[in-house]
Amino acid sequence: MAMNYNAKDEVDGGPPCAPGGTAKNRRPDNTAFKQQRLPAWQPILTAGTVLPTFFIIGLIFIPIGIGIFVTSNNIREIEIDYTGTEPSSPCNKCLSPNVTSCICTINFTLEQSFEGNVFMYYGLSNFYQNHRRYVKSRDDSQLNGDHGALLNPSKECEPYRRSEDKPIAPCGAIANSMFNDTLELYLVGNDSESTPVPLKKKGIAWWTDKNVKFRNPSGDTPLEERFKDTAKPVNWVKPVYMLDPDQDNNGFINEDFIVWMRTAALPTFRKLYRLIERKSDLHPTLPAGRYYLNITYNYPVHSFDGRKRMILSTISWMGGKNPFLGIAYIAIGSISFLLGVVLLVINHKYRNSSNTADITI
């Protein structure tokens, strides 16, 4: 390596080279990004910064929790189990297999009146609507009114795809197992005269489901015509086009059907059955008193230890009665507040002791 040391001396002694003069083409750009000097906010989680946060969380969460809890507590809810497994139950008679059409009646009393709109649910237990085989056993294009899918349903529907060499409409296990008990509610008057409580069938399904996702096969002909060449689901008594006399609630857009088709997340679930609308501001929707529930008992749950329930509930802005959210808010808020206090103490103690303690290290 022949290095002329004169050149070296220059390098050592004087300034390296005239700045900015000749092109230093390999010099990296002096930009904030390339030099990792982007302006940045650099927060540190110290006791000091976190302490106030804890108090604020506590201060915000506890009132919210109380509010939610109170709201939830104000909701009226009554649940009536009509499975009929207990011999004393009026519906016990319907369990025997040779009874074809069975109607049972259950009496109950509302201690407090239900104000505002009341929602009537049916609930099933131990019914695994979330089983994988079950969940996917449907054909959304068929339900959307697609003609091709109507006559040739998806393979996912097996073994509820064809019956008697005809495609099933609606196909699949979900549709096939549609809940078919009929529930009627009667208010028992003072004079033992019962008046039926008006139950509204519409408005129980999501609006988008009813109007977009579920559609009857298109055509001008009557519904029955449009469902020509299809078979009813095996377990159904009536074909799909006879679910309801009201044409706006018949076929695939029958709301009971749509509600059933939205598979539940957990094996114990509720589905909205009917609405009991408030009639006037003066009278409660369901005044306190005696009622009876008339059940056309069709749906078998005994084989899988299921339970059937009828639920009447009012609703707040945040849904049905569930104290969990309120309690959780109160709990987290209190813990946060408590931790804040603990931290404050530690921080305070530490500050006093640190000056002496750390110097010795």
Next chain:
Amino acid sequence: MWRWVRQQLGFDPPHQSDTRTIYIANRFPLNGLYTPQKFIDNRIISSKLMIDTPTSPITSGLPLFFVITVTAIKQGYEDWLRHISDNEVNAAPVYVVRSGGLVKTRSRNIRVGDIVRVAKDEVFPADLVLLSSDRLDGSCHITTASLDGETNLKTHVAVPETAVLQTLANLDTLIAVIECQQPEADLYRFMGRMIITQQMEEIVRPLGPESLLLRGARLKNTKEIFGVAVYTGMETKMALNYKSKSQKRSAVEKSMNTFLIIYLIILISEAIISTILKYTWQAEEKWDEPWYNQKTEHQRNSSKILKFISDFLAFLVLYNFIIPISLYVTVEMQKFLGSFFIGWDLDLYHEESDQKAHVNTSDLNEELGQVEYVFTDKTGTLTENEMQFRECSINGVKYQEINGRLVSEGPTPDSSDGNLSYFSSISHLATSSSFRTSPENETELIKEHDLFFKAVSLCHTVQISSVQIDGIGDGPWQSNFASSQLEYYASSPDEKALVEAAARFGIVFIGNSEETMEVKTLGKLERYKLLHILEFDSDRRRMSVIVQAPSGEKLLFVKGAESSILPQCIGGEIEKTRIHVDEFALKGLRTLCIAYRQFTSKEYEEIDRRLFEARTALQQREEKLADVFQFIEKDLILLGATAVEDKLQDKVRETIEALRMAGIKVWVLTGDKHETAVSVSLSCGHFHRTMNILELINQKSDSDCAEKLRQLARRITEDHVIQHGLVVDGTSLSLALREHEKLFMEVCRNCSAVLCCRMAPLQKAKVIRLIKISPEKPITLAVGDGANDVSMIQEAHVGIGIMGKEGRQAARNSDYAIARFKFLSKLLFVHGHFYYIRIATLVQYFFYKNVCFITPQFLYQFYCLFSQQTLYDSVYLTLYNICFTSLPILIYSLLEQHIDPHVLQNKPTLYRDISKNRQLSMKTFLYWTILGFSHAFIFFFGSYFLIGKDTSLLGNGQMFGNWTFGTLVFTVMVITVTVKMALETRFWTWINHLVTWGSILFYFIFSLFYGGILWPFLGSQNMYFVFIELLSSGSAWFAIILMVVTCLFLDIVKKVFDRQLHPTNIEKAQLTEANSSIKCLDSMCCFSEGETACASVGRMLERVIGRCSPTHVSRSWSASDPFYTNDRSILTLSTMDSSTC
């Protein structure tokens, strides 16, 4: 073609397998009895396309395929770059003699047997046997700097019969055969013979290493040479000394694989648990096949075992997302993109050479933060590879060179004005004005100076390059007039520096021809007859020359270490010089003493006779020679001493000091001489004056070596207060390593500094391997600049190449190439630290977020009869890792700076905080995993209890289904996981803000869009309006907020308590940094006096924003922080602050 035909004809060459026969210029004997052997072509291939799969193909195929493809593309790209640089070398033009003419061709076309012409200053393209040079004696000079780091000129000679063939025409007549060994890696061994056919007569000449010109060496001082290629391409000694490029894996990657195995175990056990539970559950028919959910015929009839297996596999597929496949892609991307920052760093840019740092393998970025051992080459790495004359002591007076003038140093007792120079003295000699060092005997003093520099310019083995020297003689007053025209080459850089210095002071060594040395003293030419050279050897530690001055007197000039000269002196200022020498040494200068002796003619005759006898003695020549040398080199008169600075690179001492503070052990491995190595070690701060230097050198036998080792070990244990330094040389090392590895390692580990000298390239690699496999499995880093360092660079975990003067070999084969040694500190302490933190968090976070992702899925199986029902929609499953949570972590892993880079660089001790892969220890890994699980439990059961008995969550009483439930869990998860990342982020640039909040926003927008349309190509419309309905529920909003806060609550509490109770050094440094930056950042939110935190809500709010931590915290830290007050960092910080604000 010719060769091919002959091979096809089936003439098997009657050669032994360990030799090769080379027909020079491929002129094969015409009788056709020999077939040329097939040799490989002259190509260097360092690129090797290797695709390695990061995981075993257990998890599902497609993501794996994706990962492999991305990895392969990335590695292929890097390999392609390597291939390009190979091409550059392979395509370099060379001149080959073909059929009597000179043909220009490419380097890769050189075949074994070709005669190659190499001109001055060119690099040999292959290993050549020298045939002839432009000199009559067939000698040439080469420098092997890029091979073994030695910069001196080496003389190589040709066989006399071929040396005369200096023209192409003559070469054409040569018919000769070379037989030599098969290629081997040893640079210094070559055995062969040349059979020359001349006038029908075969002359056999032995060939040794002195006639072999190695690829990579450079021709110097010789106009041109001709040589026969004997080893080409990958068979050259240079190439054989490369270790094959092995796939380097970083420690992080290794722990990543461990974690992966743990997760695989989790995955498999979850799948097994699910399968078993599924079958216990299904034992009853009412669960297996209730009336509402019948199986198909096919499902009913398939065999039990098959069903079992397929169930198990289905669970594996369901849970496989727990294995973060995307981690590999992200890590690859992070490494690839992140490595650009090294190249972009202005601090790693070397202005003088216009070099920026290069990243050759981005796989090892984080390994830079894990280094425990640094092995560094000396020449060109620690030093500039330039010697500089600094001071001298002549006749008891100390002089310093300042601007090419000698200036006496300090007030000498008998000088009236301390600032005089040799030249001024001479120039003013005529007028005799100012030179008053000792006015009473001026002439004698001048004589001393004169003699001193004559000795310096005569007593050496320096070669001079044959550039034109006409320019000399313009006048003696320009101190460095001649040196610009002269190029000196010396076996010792010190000699070169001394001769150059003498030339600057007017005594110019012009050249040695035959037996005379020509010296121009102040423009006056003097011829000295060189009578004898008494060569340097390490026992005597001195060398001398006997010359006949023009006046006829015979003089001996001796130069050597002061310990070997001073005892032999009988005259001169011995004591003063000794003091001066010690002073020089304390400054880290390399010292030599110079003395002379005048012979009477009678004395000389005896010496001449005895020398001749000794040199021609057949037995015990060495002993006899030593005796004669001893006899000659005595009764000396001391002239003075010189001090030469081996110019260290800028800030080497600071860098080594910083490395040591960071807990890194530094070893110097050099091919250089023991003395040189030790003195450089001392001057660069590798060895301290206070260190106890232990030596293990010149061990000849195994048992001696063991004994010595034991002795050293004892000394270390006896004396554990003082620091120890160890010096080992190559031969002793190989002995020590052969049998006494453990003992040796024991000694080494207890030494704070180790210096290995006289190391062969492969030996360097071997030392590193030894350290690598020692029980602690430390991470090693090798720094070097020459081709001799390539094998060690490749062996070490991280190889750093210095882009120095000795070619590009090291830089090309390194993982990172930098221009200067000092850049190492920024590379390790800042880049290494950042990359490590970034990737450690990246890895942990990925595992965490996948646990969060898949555990709810697992829990859901308990509520759906283990039917493998997915909780989330398949689009969410796919996009979770790709879109919703990928960018924040990627940006974090590219931009995060948990602490200011200036602080990192100025406090090397912070490096210890991350040593031993601390951030990826089992403890932290478990913490993240448990955190992941607990978060997952919170999402899942939070949502579960929210639904409760499946009450409605909507204000209109309508119900949600399973998809809404899954989407609720998923939404909470995406927010939590992203905010968790935000909690980890300490460096919030606008990009971080963009991707963090952007990710959450994107999730919402995407979900609204995805759920808002009936997608015609999707089979099921499960998600239609699910997300929108979810958002229309007030409870869902409250639940989401609650769950996110609860999840992060745990983490924040832990972080705060950790920081408060056991802060790490890094955390402390962060605090001090934050305090100092607060002042200028936002003074309005800073309080002048300490306040309790709950005093005012308004203040709390400001603190939540985080810009201002309460002052009382800062005060406590600043008082307690030991390095806050006495550290440079305050200075740096304040400057840094002003720049950021």
